[in-house]
Amino acid sequence: MDKDRFIQVLNILEKEFPKWNAPVVSLMAKRDKRTPFQILISTVISLRTKDEITAKASEKLFELADNPHDMLKLSEEEIARAIYPAGFYRNKAKTIKKISEIMVRDYEGNVPDSLEELLKLPGVGRKTANLVLALSFNKPAICVDTHVHRISNRLGFVKTKTPEETEKELMKKVPQKYWNKINDLFVAFGQTICKPVSPLCSKCPVSEMCEKVGVNKSR
DNA sequence: AAAACGGGGGC
DNA sequence: GCCCCAGTTTT
Numbered sequence: 001m002d003k004d005r006f007i008q009v010l011n012i013l014e015k016e017f018p019k020w021n022a023p024v025v026s027l028m029a030k031r032d033k034r035t036p037f038q039i040l041i042s043t044v045i046s047l048r049t050k051d052e053i054t055a056k057a058s059e060k061l062f063e064l065a066d067n068p069h070d071m072l073k074l075s076e077e078e079i080a081r082a083i084y085p086a087g088f089y090r091n092k093a094k095t096i097k098k099i100s101e102i103m104v105r106d107y108e109g110n111v112p113d114s115l116e117e118l119l120k121l122p123g124v125g126r127k128t129a130n131l132v133l134a135l136s137f138n139k140p141a142i143c144v145d146t147h148v149h150r151i152s153n154r155l156g157f158v159k160t161k162t163p164e165e166t167e168k169e170l171m172k173k174v175p176q177k178y179w180n181k182i183n184d185l186f187v188a189f190g191q192t193i194c195k196p197v198s199p200l201c202s203k204c205p206v207s208e209m210c211e212k213v214g215v216n217k218s219r
Numbered sequence: 220a221a222a223a224c225g226g227g228g229g230c
Numbered sequence: 231g232c233c234c235c236a237g238t239t240t241t
Contacts, residue, residue: 047226053238054225087224087236095227125227145225163226187225196223198241 001156001209003173009155009206010181016205017188036111036136037067037103043128043135044095049086051187057086061096068100068109095123113137126164131183140176142167143183147190154194156211 034042041061046054061082065071071079080093099121103109111132112118118129130141142148144163148170152158158169170182186194193200201213 043225048224048235049226050224050239085237087238088226088234089236091227091235123227127226131225143225147225183225191225 001211003175005209006155006157006174007178009209010178010185012205013185013189014181017185034135035066036113036132038062039136040099040111040124040128040132041071041096043131044092044099044123045083045086047088047092047123047128049088050191053086057083068103071096071100072104092123098122099124111136113139115141126167130167134180134183138180140179142170142174142179144170145183145187146196147194148183148186150196151186151190151194154199154210154212154215155206 038058042054042058045057045061049057061079064078064082065074074097076090076093076097079096080089083089083092083096086092102121103111107117112121113133113136115129115133118124118132119126124132127143127145130143133139133141134143144167146163149160149163149166152166152170153160157173158166160166160169171179174182190196193204198216201207201210201215204210204213207213
């Protein structure tokens with residue numbers, strides 16, 4: 001699959017899943033009204049967690065604290081309780097607390113806006129850092145989660161083993177103006193149609209361009 | 220009853 | 231590279 005077809009896929013998916021209105025991407029629904037801190041914390045909560053649950057857990061936590069200073073007033077137990085349904089709650093609570101501490105101590109309560117600084121934060125890897133850059137600071141970034149990794153490979157656009165390889169390949173092959181659309185569209189697409197197991201190829205709007213129609217497993 | 224879930228860290 | 235975190239939803 002060449003570059004033009006990949007972009008064609010993005011365009012088709014964009015019609016299928018209009019911006020801010022994707023069927024299940026509720027984490028994104030209010031993101032333009034969220035502060036960078038809220039987006040960062042939501043993204044931490046979202047690790048290995050569906051976005052509807054993420055959205056609910058985030059709202060509950062933000063009722064208690066929506067900035068790093070207030071967050072530090074909460075105990076780990078209180079944070080864990082608020083985000084409990086999202087899973088990995090103890091790890092995430094610790095991470096949220098540490099991040100808040102670092103923001104207050106080193107960044108005057110702000111979220112750093114460079115990839116290097118974000119990656120230094122505990123619990124923040126490439127996926128999280130890139131998503132924060134894209135959503136909080138409107139910077140071009142390709143956020144490669146399991147959906148982006150899987151779908152890019154299924155389409156045959158890349159042949160990679162790790163998300164990091166996928167990120168590099170996509171950055172090479174896709175013009176920058178499309179970078180921020182990829183994650184949005186592939187997550188919506190991946191959760192509803194191009195699912196990891198038993199994808200709904202018969203309902204897929206881009207099956208004609210897919211090299212793996214009828215696959216039954218992840219890649 | 221299993222497997223899967225918008226990863227990341229520790230080893 | 232492997233294993234852990236974890237409850238809820240889906241198959």
